[in-house]
Amino acid sequence: MKKFKTIAAIGLSLLSVSGLARADLGANVSVLSEWRYRGVSMTNETLAIQGGIDWYNQSGLFASVWAGNVDFFPTGHPFDDGATVELDLLAGYAGAINDEITYDATLYYYQYPGDEVDQDFAELKLGVNYNGFRVGYEYAPDYINLGLAYQYVYLNYQTDIAEGVGLELHVGSSFGEVFDDPTTLMLDKYMDYSIGVTKRFSDLDLKLAYVDTDISSTYAVDSGxxxxxxxxxFSVSKSF
Structure with missing residues (x-):
């Protein structure tokens, strides 16, 4: 249910194959004012702390483990699952068609240790990158163990707007069987958007982003x- 804040997930496919050859192991840690995934708060609009360990090699193969805090529903809510941590495992392959076009395929497995409901699930993510653009498709055939498919497509663009300052644009669309009955997730199919500015400061990566969705008033949640x-x-990240 998350988008990795790791080399392997938010930037892997933007690296060249030669970039993957620089090291065999890496690690990362991030602190966010809150965690929004596909436009929805995963941490009750409160602080998120996340970290991961990545393995990658010259062949293009990679793997990663990542963890972060979550807070989906208040205690006593009919949908409350007791989850407080998300633990994600991934493995995949990244390659290049030529000097300008790269691609990646990644299989994710999401786990929620200590939750009261079995909602672990797998998701396949595919991406192609060209000249700052990334087109991605994500497919979970058994989303949160409901037996229904969740699909997601998105377009990202990133560019430098000043020395050490970047601009990141994103638009995504959530759809699939799991939205056929909106009461399943208390959501109809929807789109999410974001615009962010990044800055490299010393050995830290800073990001300030505005995130929104087109979710209608029927399923709109203003806070919490x-x-x-x-x-x-706002987020601060460091890679090792």
Whole structure:
């Protein structure tokens, strides 16, 4: 249910194959004012702490483990699953068609240790990158163990707007069987958007982003758990 804040997930496919050859192991840690995934708050609009360990090699193969805190629903809510941590495992392959076009395929497995409901699930993510653009497709055939498929497509663009300052744009669309009955997730199919500015400061990566969705008033959540209306998110990350 997350988008990795690791080399292997938010930037792997933007690296060249030669970039993957620089090291065999890496690690990362991030602190966010809150964690928004596909436009929805995963941490009750409160602080998120995340970290991961990545393995990658010259062949293009990679693997990673990542963990972060979550807070989906208030205690006593009918959908409350007791989850407080998300643990993600991934493995995949990244390659290049030529000097300008790269691609990646990654299989993710999401786990929620200590939750009261079995909602672990797998998801396949595919991406192609060209000249700052990334087109991606994600497919979970058994989303949170419901027996229904979740699909997601998105377009990202990133570019430098000044020395050491970057611009990141994103638009994504959530759809699939799991949305056929909106009461399943208390969501209809929807789109999410974000615009962010990044800055490299010393050995830290800073990001300030505005995140929003087109979720209608029927399923709009203005604040708290699973908030899905406009928000400003600040994050600090460090890679090792």
């Amino acid at each position: 758990q699973m908030a899905n209306q406009g928000a400003v998110v």
